[in-house]
Amino acid sequence: MFPTYIELEGFKETARLGNISRAAQSLGISQPSLSQSLKKLEERVGSKLFVRSKSGSELTDAGRAVLAEADQLLNLWKRAVSRASLHTEEFTGKIRVGCHVSVAQYALSPFVRCVHEEFPKVQVELIHDLSRRLVDQVLHNELDMAIAINPFESPELVLRQLTHDEFTLFVNRKLHSPEEINNLPLFIDPKLHQTQTILRSLYAKGYRFEKIIESSSLDVCAGLLRDNVGLSVLPERVQKLYASHAERVEGAPTFHDEIKLVYRVDRINTTAAKTFVRRIEKVLKEELQKNDDNHEIEFH
Incomplete structure (x- = not known):
């Protein structure tokens, strides 16, 4: 039987932190709930995934093998959920948005505010990294969109100018x-x-x-x-x-x-999705233009 998303997420966080208590706290669940989830996953795998001691939880060989595939399984599920949301009349579901942490300081507030107020059924997950890595993740369906600096061009990507x-x-x-x-x-x-x-x-x-x-x-x-x-x-x-x-x-x-909004051509293929992206682009352009006017940025 396939593992559940919750089981994999709990397993991955426990492996990352090496401690069930801290992993449970990070995930916002109780320790007994996480322990039960890990036990079920071990039953599905048919092998112990962790060696537990007073100092924490260390992966077994079987655990390391599962961890090597866990990210791919989680990303497949996130991609499936994200794509399913594109086929409804109202834009819903979870979107994964990438943004360099410095760009996030001035670009994410208008983005998140717009989503919260105008698209209440959309959940947002924020991922921060170098822009070139974020654009690569968009290209490989690991992110839904990115606010990126100088993104590379690809026939599979749409690049929309936001500001400079x-x-x-x-x-x-x-x-x-x-x-x-x-x-x-x-x-x-x-x-x-x-x-x-x-x-x-x-x-x-x-x-x-x-x-x-x-x-x-x-x-x-x-x-x-x-x-x-x-x-x-x-x-x-x-x-x-x-x-x-x-x-x-x-x-x-x-x-x-050049700071641009980046997404795959084939991801924005419904009226609801197109409405969402157009609105996000408009809000970001307007807000960032206000910042330009206030700061009087000059280019030489």
Whole structure:
């Protein structure tokens, strides 16, 4: 007999946390309920999935084998539920939406507000990652849509322009020479293509930063910039949110970003789904345009 979605979800969370109590708390259920769910799954598999001890729960070989397939089974179910919702007159069900965590700071509020007020039967799951990974997940039916930065093109994808942004080097104090810039700590997210491109250009201009501090969060970089700890390479929208008094370093290179709504061509194939997407696109464009007007973002 096939496992239930709840059993797989409980198993996966227990494997991730290594502790039944913490997994139950994370899922918002009682520990006895989760223990019973895991017991049923073990009965279906016909083997112990965890070795339990005072320190927690560790996967057995059988457990590791199940875990290797659990994500695929869960995604198949989520995809089936999502597709079923597209064939009703009213847009219902659960949608999985991807968004880079920094873009989420200014784009998700209008999105979630619109869904809550105008599409009350729609549930939203938010997933955060690099934009290129999110777009790949949309392409492979793992996400329903994404709000992505500079998404790659594909015949299977629809890309709808929402707004724009610009990466560059910011500082929160008056500088009088390149030497002063080189002596300040530079905070960056090194995984981003925009950061890598700007750094190459800065090095070509003769900058030699004595201390570069890497972070996986642009928001953290912006907070350090706000507190006048050093410089940072950031998108201007993030800089305006967290360090509005900071300024561009004169003559610093820039990288232009396009922010787009991304979804598969074959996912939006009913009147209800098309109505939903059109409304989301309209709301996001209007709200992000207001932000543009308020912040007076300029491109050089």
